[in-house]
Amino acid sequence: MQGQWLGEFTDEFSGTVRLELEERQGRSVGNAYLFYSTKDNLPGFMFNMGIGLDAPISTELTTIYLHSDGGIMTREDRQQAETSLAERFGGHYISATLQVEFEANGDDIVVRYLTADGQAESIKLIKSSVSNSSELIGRADLQTWDQFRAWAVDGHPRNFIFRGQRSRHKLSTTFHRTWRKNLQNWIHDDVRVLYGAMSDKISYPLELGNMAHNAAFWSILQHHGYPTPLLDWTFSPFVAAYFACVNAKLDDPERPRIYIFDQIKWNERYGKIGFTADPSPPQLIVLESFNFGNPRATPQQALFTVSNVTDIESFIRAREDQDQQEYLTVCELPADEAPRILRELELMGITHGSLFPGLDGIARDMKSRFFGQQL
Structure with missing residues (x-):
């Protein structure tokens, strides 16, 4: 088993x-x-x-x-x-x-x-499995880019956090998408070994016994591709739109998706608390971590949720039924709008280069500029 x-x-x-x-x-x-x-x-x-x-x-x-x-x-x-x-x-x-x-x-x-x-x-x-696609249906009031942009600008976007995805796969952390499920071993073994291997490359001295420092180190692991129980979100609806649209194809039946999570409602019910990822009850905690050693966090307006459940979407929906509240919705945009959306985001200063500072980001921006699809 x-x-x-x-x-x-x-x-x-x-x-x-x-x-x-x-x-x-x-x-x-x-x-x-x-x-x-x-x-x-x-x-x-x-x-x-x-x-x-x-x-x-x-x-x-x-x-x-x-x-x-x-x-x-x-x-x-x-x-x-x-x-x-x-x-x-x-x-x-x-x-x-x-x-x-x-x-x-x-x-x-x-x-x-x-x-x-x-x-x-x-x-x-x-x-708890994420082998099936998301069951969330796109919001009827946010079916076009113009509708989403107007909602984001005129409403209260800071009440929400956002996540952009190209596909309909369910919300789940990179750790829980692997064959591994024992978070206790990950915390006790993986993190300590990784910290020993990476500590001399982190400019700020982090202490693993400190929960806030743990969050900072986990976020570094997440942004450098190591599986963690964190799920990436952003405060910016437009940064989320970039990640939803950047790899979209015009003939792709999959619609770029922007998940919209009402963090104010969730935190009022479940509290913004220090986290004990394991052992603890099934949970999802909104986590704003320090940005030490992670130059991508600030331009991406990044934050995370930490969870010990595999199927985060089903977990939230069960809480919605229990609490008679709506916490999680999704905006689905037409794939053929993606090129226009990306051009507009570029004028806002949201590009791969701005979100991923460094030579790789610059090179990808120039590739998009000189080798991008002709319109």
Whole structure:
């Protein structure tokens, strides 16, 4: 088994379960996470996984206590949590170990386990995948460049962040588009090795123990092509339009797409907080990082979202249904408008050279100028 699976439970208490597995050396390894709703005032739990690939799959898991909003508890915090649970429920609410069975159900997984009082329970986990195209439909009020430009100039664009894409693929981070899913290993292993290899080339001394510095280093990795749990966005609707249109072809049935995410509404509901990407509940956090060592960030008006879920679009849409709010919409532009849009953006100073400072950017601008499509 390999991938990410998400599930919810709504019995006496409600919450979420997230399972992340990678196939390594003939085994599926990773972690499972259980978090309760905030109203329940209960700790979260993590279970390290190491199971075989062939059915039937049964294993005993050790319970690791987490803070309710993410992060592994210290020994002292765990002792306090266990004391509190014993007072509330007359004994340990979560066993020190848990006997678990996994059964594949198509792409999904059914998890069966015994509770602390010996009752058999099960939960179905749905595979989080981005193999299908986006289900978002283009906004009816933003079907042309003139409509989008007028909306961007006359409205309140700073309430939103934008992402330009040529195709309809779902929103997902570069990390989650790979075969890897275990963020804990990425943070503990990849980032430390990369920091050791790159630290002498970063002008500002970053500290990996500092969350803001972590964000800055992750953004450097992202802009230099290393898979991360970050997704690129921009404050500028016109920078997003450039990325949507720059590789568009006139005869391409795919329409350039500009995703529009209402960060004000999202942050009012879920808060702009420091992030604990893993272990934490399923989340999407808007992240404005420092620009140290990343000369592209300022001209691109760049920022990021950090997420621990594979299918970000479906995650947002589920929250929209839950909250009765609209957070994410999309503008689809006609592909045959792309050349005109790019000419206008060039007059605004938005070109590959301005967005990617350096010789490569200059060369690409000159290539577009002298070898570009004749109109």
